[in-house]
Amino acid sequence: MQLNLFDASALKGKRVLLRVDCNVPLDNSGHVSDDTRIRAHIPTIQALLQEGAQIALASHLGRPKGKIVPKYSLKPLIAPLENLLQKKILFCETCLGEKVEEAMQKRSGDEVVLLENLRFHPGEEANDPSFAKALAAPFDVFVMDAFSASHRAHASTEGITAFLPSYAGFLLAREADFLSQVRDHPKKPFLLILGGAKVSDKIGVIENLLEKVDTILIGGGMAFTFFAAQGFPVGASLCERDKISFVQEMMLKAREKGVEIILPRDILAGTTPEAKSKEMLSPESIPDHLMGLDIGPETAKEFASKISQASTVLWNGPMGVFENPLFAEGTKAVALALAEVTSKRGATTVVGGGDSASAINAFHLAQEVTHVSTGGGASLEFFEGKILPGIAPFMKTETI
Numbered sequence: 001m002q003l004n005l006f007d008a009s010a011l012k013g014k015r016v017l018l019r020v021d022c023n024v025p026l027d028n029s030g031h032v033s034d035d036t037r038i039r040a041h042i043p044t045i046q047a048l049l050q051e052g053a054q055i056a057l058a059s060h061l062g063r064p065k066g067k068i069v070p071k072y073s074l075k076p077l078i079a080p081l082e083n084l085l086q087k088k089i090l091f092c093e094t095c096l097g098e099k100v101e102e103a104m105q106k107r108s109g110d111e112v113v114l115l116e117n118l119r120f121h122p123g124e125e126a127n128d129p130s131f132a133k134a135l136a137a138p139f140d141v142f143v144m145d146a147f148s149a150s151h152r153a154h155a156s157t158e159g160i161t162a163f164l165p166s167y168a169g170f171l172l173a174r175e176a177d178f179l180s181q182v183r184d185h186p187k188k189p190f191l192l193i194l195g196g197a198k199v200s201d202k203i204g205v206i207e208n209l210l211e212k213v214d215t216i217l218i219g220g221g222m223a224f225t226f227f228a229a230q231g232f233p234v235g236a237s238l239c240e241r242d243k244i245s246f247v248q249e250m251m252l253k254a255r256e257k258g259v260e261i262i263l264p265r266d267i268l269a270g271t272t273p274e275a276k277s278k279e280m281l282s283p284e285s286i287p288d289h290l291m292g293l294d295i296g297p298e299t300a301k302e303f304a305s306k307i308s309q310a311s312t313v314l315w316n317g318p319m320g321v322f323e324n325p326l327f328a329e330g331t332k333a334v335a336l337a338l339a340e341v342t343s344k345r346g347a348t349t350v351v352g353g354g355d356s357a358s359a360i361n362a363f364h365l366a367q368e369v370t371h372v373s374t375g376g377g378a379s380l381e382f383f384e385g386k387i388l389p390g391i392a393p394f395m396k397t398e399t400i
């Protein structure tokens with residue numbers, strides 16, 4: 001999917017409002033504890049600065065719900081932005097009105113203006129046209145780079161495009177390109193790896209991709225709803241009884257379409273997700289007091305072998321409770337197999353989902369796969385086949 005990208009050379013001296021997603025985690029003392037989301041926008045910011053655009057950054061942080069809540073101020077972003085860009089940041093206490101106009105006049109050279117949290121105003125999430133118009137007023141051009149907010153039709157992601165010439169930034173374009181390659185034009189064999197907590201979070205993705213994949217590997221908490229659907233006792237494992245009939249229908253549909261579904265053949269179990277010891281079990285016989293918390297070593301081997309034969313791999317959802325090192329091995333084995341098939345076979349490997357991205361980052365393997373999406377909810381909705389409201393305005397007509 002090709003998006004209408006900004007042409008930096010045409011933006012010299014122009015005032016550009018750049019929507020980023022710097023909704024970063026803060027530690028107890030209010031400092032940014034993980035700057036991954038900020039880093040993802042640096043290439044777009046730098047390209048605009050190089051051509052002499054006058055930039056203001058707009059973002060949300062947390063859920064202040066339309067009110068000014070000081071703990072959700074964007075001030076903590078000043079230091080990491082200055083550090084990553086090696087430029088001065090001029091902070092503006094609001095994202096609207098005269099103060100923004102003043103800040104844009106006051107800025108000099110390649111100083112970057114950072115506007116205060118968009119969500120301090122109710123008009124942002126309500127996608128109020130008068131708010132979007134006011135947000136647009138001090139600017140000549142809008143550039144949208146916040147892929148991870150693109151599933152929300154908010155004033156700063158969608159509404160504003162009615163009031164300014166609008167273009168996609170590098171990150172938004174890159175996400176749309178890689179995710180659509182996998183979703184719309186996967187090279188076969190196409191393997192889908194699903195894990196994570198719940199079947200219910202991934203129903204839309206399963207329904208959409210069942211039409212396209214050759215094989216699905218199922219791990220994580222969701223595997224136990226599949227075992228329950230086959231009548232196995234799942235002990236204290238995560239299990240969504242109300243999704244059993246969906247799972248049964250899905251298994252039938254997969255069989256009709258010739259899609260292979262592979263469930264774990266061995267399981268690592270413990271008494272709680274924080275357990276300090278583990279037991280290896282067959283999935284047919286999980287006792288009442290234990291919960292399945294990771295795929296076992298035989299499953300990890302089988303999954304790795306399947307991954308090694310694929311040309312396209314989409315991975316969404318960890319294979320176990322990887323936050324506990326005792327139950328991280330399955331997730332790590334899958335991450336390593338993805339890295340290997342990328343380098344050895346030239347496969348396209350894409351990781352979607354917030355926790356899956358954290359896992360592959362924690363294993364230092366994010367650079368070894370084709371693409372790790374920065375959008376948790378946005379990538380899920382993309383794989384459900386939806387046209388995201390924050391992407392639609394930038395799609396070239398032939399791709400709609």
Ligand code: ADP
Nearest residue numbers: 196197220221292293317320321353354355356
């Ligand atoms: P993503 O954010 O990548 O889409 P999810 O949010 O669906 O992934 O799931 C991630 C969570 O699933 C992790 O916090 C992990 O601890 C949990 N999880 C994985 N396997 C299990 C399991 N067997 N039992 C309980 N929780 C699990």
Ligand code: MG
Nearest residue numbers: 353354355376
């Ligand atoms: Mg998650």
